[in-house]
Amino acid sequence: MAAVAADAGLSVPYVANLENGRGNPTTDALTRLAEALGTRLTIGFTDTDTAPTELPAALVRLGRTSRFRRDVRVLAEATGQDTTELAGRLLDVLARLSGLTDRDLTEPDWLRLLDALLLISLHPNTGKAGP
Secondary structure, three states: OHHHHHHHOOOHHHHHHHHOOOOOOOHHHHHHHHHHOOOOOOOOOOOHHHOOOOOOHHHHHHHOOHHHHHHHHHHHHHHOOOHHHHHHHHHHHHHHHHOOOOOOOOHHHHHHHHHHHHHHHHOOOOOOOOO
């Protein structure tokens, strides 16, 4: 938490209070926190059916790792997408995929899903039949 607070230019007690559901952060503070976590703050209005999926704690931790940031950069370069936007979308997609299982996913599970997405994105099917 201290590293995220420092990266966002916010105090540790302020971030701790937000994490514990206390306080009313400004959009500037939320934007800085999102950037410190390698994501982008998006505020919008949607139907309840399309609301963002809540990220499991293990996935939030994964999103803070250098491995995740590196993989997002690789995917962004391969697909021509914005790194920050892709990171947020990727975390949302992974959270939605976890809903297909009957258990809480662990970091190795998240890494396998991330590896599969990298493999598919970096090595698309060329349409040729296999041997």
